[in-house]
Amino acid sequence: MGTLTRAIRNVSRRKARTLLVVIALGFSMAIMISIPPGIVANQESTQSLTENYNNTLTNMQEEINKTATLIECRTSSGQGFPSGDRQGMPPFGSQQEAVYVNETVVDEIRSIEGVKDVVEFLEASSNETTSETISTPRGDFTVSRPICTITGVSLNSSFIENYSILPTEITSGRNLHEADSGVVLVSSNLTSYLGIEVDDEVEIYGESFTVVGIFEPTSQGRFETRIAYMNISDAQRITGNVGNVSRLDVYAESASDVDGIADVIEATYTDLYVTTYKDRLANLERMQEMYTETLSNAQSTIAQTQTTATQAIIIAIAATSLIVLFVMLYTVRERTKEIGTLKAIGFSNWNVMSQFMLEGILISLVAAAVGIAIGSVAAPTLTSLLLPHVSIFGTRSFLGPVNPGATASQAATVTLDPQWMLLAFGIAVLLGALGSLYPAWRASRTSPMEALKYE
Amino acid sequence: MSELILKTEELGKVFKMGGRTIRALHEVNLQIKKGDFISIMGPSGSGKTTLLNMLGCLDKPTKGKVALDGKDVTKVSEKNLYKIRRHKVGFIFQTFNLMPYLNAIENVELPMEGTKRSRDEKKQRARELLKLVGLSEREDHRPHRLSAGEQQRVAIARALANNPSIVLADEPTGNLDVKTKYEVVRLLGKLNTEQGTTIIMVTHDSQIAAHAGRMLFLNDGKLLAKEKQGTHLAKDALKCPNCGRETQPDDTFCPRCGKQL
Numbered sequence: 075m076g077t078l079t080r081a082i083r084n085v086s087r088r089k090a091r092t093l094l095v096v097i098a099l100g101f102s103m104a105i106m107i108s109i110p111p112g113i114v115a116n117q118e119s120t121q122s123l124t125e126n127y128n129n130t131l132t133n134m135q136e137e138i139n140k141t142a143t144l145i146e147c148r149t150s151s152g153q154g155f156p157s158g159d160r161q162g163m164p165p166f167g168s169q170q171e172a173v174y175v176n177e178t179v180v181d182e183i184r185s186i187e188g189v190k191d192v193v194e195f196l197e198a199s200s201n202e203t204t205s206e207t208i209s210t211p212r213g214d215f216t217v218s219r220p221i222c223t224i225t226g227v228s229l230n231s232s233f234i235e236n237y238s239i240l241p242t243e244i245t246s247g248r249n250l251h252e253a254d255s256g257v258v259l260v261s262s263n264l265t266s267y268l269g270i271e272v273d274d275e276v277e278i279y280g281e282s283f284t285v286v287g288i289f290e291p292t293s294q295g296r297f298e299t300r301i302a303y304m305n306i307s308d309a310q311r312i313t314g315n316v317g318n319v320s321r322l323d324v325y326a327e328s329a330s331d332v333d334g335i336a337d338v339i340e341a342t343y344t345d346l347y348v349t350t351y352k353d354r355l356a357n358l359e360r361m362q363e364m365y366t367e368t369l370s371n372a373q374s375t376i377a378q379t380q381t382t383a384t385q386a387i388i389i390a391i392a393a394t395s396l397i398v399l400f401v402m403l404y405t406v407r408e409r410t411k412e413i414g415t416l417k418a419i420g421f422s423n424w425n426v427m428s429q430f431m432l433e434g435i436l437i438s439l440v441a442a443a444v445g446i447a448i449g450s451v452a453a454p455t456l457t458s459l460l461l462p463h464v465s466i467f468g469t470r471s472f473l474g475p476v477n478p479g480a481t482a483s484q485a486a487t488v489t490l491d492p493q494w495m496l497l498a499f500g501i502a503v504l505l506g507a508l509g510s511l512y513p514a515w516r517a518s519r520t521s522p523m524e525a526l527k528y529e
Numbered sequence: 530m531s532e533l534i535l536k537t538e539e540l541g542k543v544f545k546m547g548g549r550t551i552r553a554l555h556e557v558n559l560q561i562k563k564g565d566f567i568s569i570m571g572p573s574g575s576g577k578t579t580l581l582n583m584l585g586c587l588d589k590p591t592k593g594k595v596a597l598d599g600k601d602v603t604k605v606s607e608k609n610l611y612k613i614r615r616h617k618v619g620f621i622f623q624t625f626n627l628m629p630y631l632n633a634i635e636n637v638e639l640p641m642e643g644t645k646r647s648r649d650e651k652k653q654r655a656r657e658l659l660k661l662v663g664l665s666e667r668e669d670h671r672p673h674r675l676s677a678g679e680q681q682r683v684a685i686a687r688a689l690a691n692n693p694s695i696v697l698a699d700e701p702t703g704n705l706d707v708k709t710k711y712e713v714v715r716l717l718g719k720l721n722t723e724q725g726t727t728i729i730m731v732t733h734d735s736q737i738a739a740h741a742g743r744m745l746f747l748n749d750g751k752l753l754a755k756e757k758q759g760t761h762l763a764k765d766a767l768k769c770p771n772c773g774r775e776t777q778p779d780d781t782f783c784p785r786c787g788k789q790l
Binding site: 076077080083084087411412414415416417418419420421422423425521522523526 | 582585587588608611612614615616619620622626628629630631639640642643687688690691
């Protein structure tokens with residue numbers, strides 16, 4: 075009958091008390107093991123947010139640099155591309171009233187001095203809409219939006235080769251070619267939504283189109299626009315807009331011609347909204363400011379998280395030690411007569427002390443195991459209860475909708491680190507030993523004569 | 530002549546309680562020989578348990594000395610007294626003081642912890658002792674499944690675990706019914722006569738005390754000069770001294786001759 079066996083028997087003898095202590099300690103342990111991964115998850119989430127922002131800004135900068143000669147001309151309510159004067163746009167591509175101009179203006183614009191090419195687009199919403207619920211920090215709300223945005227493109231091989239008029243991230247099938255008709259190139263989120271693949275038929279405005287390729291949208295997030303690219307003549311026909319366009323990409327011979335051409339277009343065609351690289355740069359600067367502020371908020375949240383976490387861990391450690399201390403003090407008091415008997419029959423001070431310390435450590439070991447079990451299951455809940463959230467609701471970029479908040483919350487999953495769990499296990503044992511040190515020492519110093527008198 | 534196993538010289542103990550000085554023991558001179566079975570009688574507060582605590586190294590005297598096996602134990606440091614308690618002394622308590630979470634054999638093994646005996650030797654020794662006290666069939670029973678008499682017999686076996694020089698019994702029959710207390714005292718007598726165990730028993734029950742070889746009297750912390758020979762019977766302890774017929778432990782008069790026992 076060794077000291078360990080006796081300690082196990084003693085711990086298991088008072089089941090209800092041991093259970094309560096183990097649960098209390100277990101929760102402290104669970105907090106200890108859940109919080110650090112929670113902080114790491116928040117840090118990773120912020121890191122991911124930063125990378126996402128930086129990538130978006132870099133892409134935008136590159137796009138702006140590449141399109142220094144591009145002058146975008148849109149009808150007043152064209153789809154998708156927010157410019158400086160469209161900050162009040164509803165989010166997530168809600169359906170708007172479509173306005174078009176006759177494509178006869180194309181030849182007129184092409185004749186302006188310094189214009190190299192004019193590429194026509196027709197952007198329209200699909201005739202079918204869908205209701206979707208969006209969760210935001212301000213609550214859930216439901217929006218009605220088109221199933222997809224149809225983008226009709228002038229499929230001229232020189233345009234396709236020289237300008238970025240079609241998506242480049244083709245994940246399946248092929249891109250659109252010159253003179254393609256009756257076919258569509260669709261975004262991956264649309265294929266997911268409709269459950270279609272390459273070579274499947276998809277019905278748009280009552281006409282059947284063959285899916286020839288799937289592309290990955292350049293922006294991330296759950297609510298990016300679902301897009302179907304097709305030949306502009308197909309788009310004009312099915313939407314009943316033969317001869318109409320909603321957007322013109324005007325390319326100047328050189329960057330120095332851009333401002334002059336833009337001025338002429340704005341003066342001549344008052345129903346067109348003209349955007350040059352200067353507008354896009356201004357937009358980029360506004361986005362940078364907004365992102366900087368958002369990241370600053372995130373950093374502040376992280377700092378707050380770390381402070382809260384440190385406090386929670388200190389409280390958990392103190393609580394664990396105190397629980398063990400008081401329980402062991404109570405146990406020593408309750409078993410005073412037993413201590414007296416043990417000393418009377420020849421137990422040394424060390425024998426008595428090791429017996430009580432072992433019991434304290436044993437309770438802590440069981441509690442640590444329970445804590446790790448609770449932590450493994452409840453870490454995300456505990457983290458969300460104890461730590462502030464890093465959740466910044468995003469905005470839309472001019473390249474497309476970006477929802478960094480959604481991305482961040484998706485990334486913030488708590489994963490328990492085995493090394494930290496092992497460390498927490500060690501800390502629990504250490505706290506058990508520390509918490510039972512004084513009670514065990516007191517037990518060992520008890521006078522056997524006095525202890526035997528104790529009732 | 531028997532070997533002297535325990536000797537006290539001018540043993541005294543003074544307690545201070547709230548400014549009052551209480552003289553619990555006063556110049557007690559005692560000599561115990563190997564194989565003695567001694568009972569110490571006295572009224573409550575006479576210093577019986579205090580004396581037993583001094584003899585068993587549970588407490589230190591304020592005056593005098595206690596020599597156990599020729600060694601003055603009052604000079605042994607508190608830290609090392611456990612060795613004497615473990616190897617030289619066996620304790621039997623009024624309330625048995627068994628560990629409730631251990632079974633009979635484990636309780637008997639307990640004092641052997643820390644000795645050089647192997648695990649098997651400890652178990653073997655505990656079995657032998659339980660057999661000696663008639664509890665071979667109960668070795669796996671925890672205290673709550675044993676009667677009071679059986680618990681005290683386990684406690685007696687535990688006291689003998691390390692083959693001590695002396696067994697100190699503090700009111701060993703105090704918590705037992707009439708029949709059981711005679712069984713227990715008879716067992717002590719048997720151990721004394723058959724095993725040669727030296728026993729000092731403190732009691733205030735004169736009938737129980739009479740079963741010892743010598744009866745000493747303590748009053749107000751002083752050992753009285755008068756000393757009485759006990760019946761010191763083991764097997765014969767319950768026979769009528771007049772007609773020799775066996776009597777029951779709770780008989781006051783002999784059922785055969787009718788004389789007072």
